[in-house]
Amino acid sequence: MGGGGWRLARGRGARSAQLPLVVCAVLAAVILLLGKAEASIFDRARAALSDWASPALEYVREPLSAIERWVDGIGGIFSVYDENVQLKRENAELRKWQNVALSLERRAERYGLLINAVPDGEIPSIVARVIGHSSRPFIKTMILNAGAEDGVKPGQAVVDDRGMIGRVYLTGERTAWVILLTDLNSRVPVSVEPKNTPAILAGDNTPMPALDSLPPNATITPGGRVLTSGDGGLLPPGLPIGVVVADDSGPHVALFADSNVADYVQVLDYVVPQSPPPEAAFEATLPGARLPNPGPETDTDETGQGETGQGEAGQDEADMGDGDTAANVARATQGGG
Amino acid sequence: MAGAVTMNAARILSSVLPATFAIVAVVVANLPISLFGGLIPAPLLALMPIYFWVLVRPDLMPPAAVLGIGLLEDLFSGGPPGLWAAGFLAAYALTDRQRDSFAGLSGFGAILGFAAVMGMAAGIAYILASLAYLRPTPLAPLLLEVAVTIAIYPLAAVVIGWAHRRFVGPMRSD
Numbered sequence: 001m002g003g004g005g006w007r008l009a010r011g012r013g014a015r016s017a018q019l020p021l022v023v024c025a026v027l028a029a030v031i032l033l034l035g036k037a038e039a040s041i042f043d044r045a046r047a048a049l050s051d052w053a054s055p056a057l058e059y060v061r062e063p064l065s066a067i068e069r070w071v072d073g074i075g076g077i078f079s080v081y082d083e084n085v086q087l088k089r090e091n092a093e094l095r096k097w098q099n100v101a102l103s104l105e106r107r108a109e110r111y112g113l114l115i116n117a118v119p120d121g122e123i124p125s126i127v128a129r130v131i132g133h134s135s136r137p138f139i140k141t142m143i144l145n146a147g148a149e150d151g152v153k154p155g156q157a158v159v160d161d162r163g164m165i166g167r168v169y170l171t172g173e174r175t176a177w178v179i180l181l182t183d184l185n186s187r188v189p190v191s192v193e194p195k196n197t198p199a200i201l202a203g204d205n206t207p208m209p210a211l212d213s214l215p216p217n218a219t220i221t222p223g224g225r226v227l228t229s230g231d232g233g234l235l236p237p238g239l240p241i242g243v244v245v246a247d248d249s250g251p252h253v254a255l256f257a258d259s260n261v262a263d264y265v266q267v268l269d270y271v272v273p274q275s276p277p278p279e280a281a282f283e284a285t286l287p288g289a290r291l292p293n294p295g296p297e298t299d300t301d302e303t304g305q306g307e308t309g310q311g312e313a314g315q316d317e318a319d320m321g322d323g324d325t326a327a328n329v330a331r332a333t334q335g336g337g
Numbered sequence: 338m339a340g341a342v343t344m345n346a347a348r349i350l351s352s353v354l355p356a357t358f359a360i361v362a363v364v365v366a367n368l369p370i371s372l373f374g375g376l377i378p379a380p381l382l383a384l385m386p387i388y389f390w391v392l393v394r395p396d397l398m399p400p401a402a403v404l405g406i407g408l409l410e411d412l413f414s415g416g417p418p419g420l421w422a423a424g425f426l427a428a429y430a431l432t433d434r435q436r437d438s439f440a441g442l443s444g445f446g447a448i449l450g451f452a453a454v455m456g457m458a459a460g461i462a463y464i465l466a467s468l469a470y471l472r473p474t475p476l477a478p479l480l481l482e483v484a485v486t487i488a489i490y491p492l493a494a495v496v497i498g499w500a501h502r503r504f505v506g507p508m509r510s511d
Contacts, residue, residue: 024400028426032420032469042412134379137378138420184474
């Protein structure tokens with residue numbers, strides 16, 4: 001880059017590098033093939049690397065985040081007035097919708113009581129911080145500072161306060177890798193409102209993933225909300241994802257969540273509710289049926305005082321909550337959708 | 338005695354500096370930072386120290402180091418392992434073969450030289466990614482990353498050049 005070009009190496013020609021270069025090229029090819037055939041080897045290496053580097057990633061992140069905020073702030077100065085006007089308008093609109101939502105919520109509660117509907121269970125979740133983010137041409141991933149030690153498992157949904165971001169696909173001891181909805185390899189079963197049309201949300205490395213595998217003759221209206229369908233039992237149904245956007249190349253989805261600005265996210269520990277087998281359910285309704293199991297196993301110690309497993313679990317949870325772990329993991333709960 | 342120790346320390350520092358630069362570049366490029374609301378993708382920072390030192394002091398940036406840096410990039414970015422390792426090695430091969438031409442470039446020409454090397458690395462990575470995923474990958478995000486990387490290179494070259502002068506040795510232009 002300098003004015004007069006660069007100083008060349010001393011006593012080192014191109015030919016001397018030929019052999020190592022060929023060897024390294026062969027090694028790279030072997031790694032590529034091995035990566036396809038035995039991906040688990042590299043997954044373990046990747047998880048170990050992120051575990052090892054997580055303190056450094058968190059440490060380096062702080063000053064860079066400050067720069068990010070500063071740069072974003074510069075751009076924001078010029079649009080403060082317009083944004084303020086737009087926000088006021090949106091706020092007025094949202095207040096109107098809030099009233100509608102509240103009245104509908106109360107009505108839904110009353111209907112639920114009338115038909116003895118089973119309320120949606122709460123999904124336990126793990127709060128984790130984003131410590132790595134790869135928005136590359138071939139891959140869209142992020143690294144979280146919570147891993148297997150904190151209860152994170154592959155397949156779990158990752159959401160922020162606006163909607164779903166992606167799924168966990170790899171866990172280390174203290175870190176987890178998330179495949180984003182925009183990634184080329186991401187496939188999520190969804191349903192599209194208002195007709196709950198089933199579809200597959202297929203990432204294509206662009207900011208707006210495509211809607212794929214639509215039923216024949218299905219009509220998708222732009223603006224329709226896209227939610228997880230829960231098909232397959234891996235993801236909870238009803239997680240908000242985005243809205244349909246019309247495009248020349250077919251329907252795409254503008255995502256609610258923006259993974260680029262996500263700081264803290266929730267990893268949902270969803271388990272498909274187990275319904276009792278039909279016979280058992282029928283027997284339970286018969287007169288004189290046996291009382292249900294009283295609950296957690298009760299141990300009686302020498303003093304005769306009972307100590308339940310639930311109490312221990314509760315204590316464990318309290319201990320976990322008190323501890324200021326490096327992962328900043330906290331147990332929280334999230335509504336089913 | 339003290340002078341010999343200092344000389345050895347300086348030699349060790351200068352020999353590990355290029356690889357260290359590249360490793361830090363890999364980590365920084367994969368941090369969750371999104372400038373301008375995520376509109377601009379992260380540049381391929383690790384290619385910059387590779388290009389610079391393969392050109393200036395290839396003995397400090399051997400192919401094995403390039404392979405290792407590429408693998409680290411693959412592991413950190415979450416992509417197929419070996420993808421950028423192969424891309425960086427292709428960039429190494431081009432730079433090494435054209436060292437005399439590239440080293441004579443300056444100013445805008447130097448940026449064009451880096452653009453050629455970046456294009457080579459991106460092209461190889463694109464072909465391998467399409468083979469790995471068994472379908473053509475979208476080209477637009479890659480072109481955007483190439484453009485951002487080339488645009489940032491002049492600034493990075495100033496920083497790398499300063500580090501080279503300070504810890505490794507003078508440039509030909511000095």
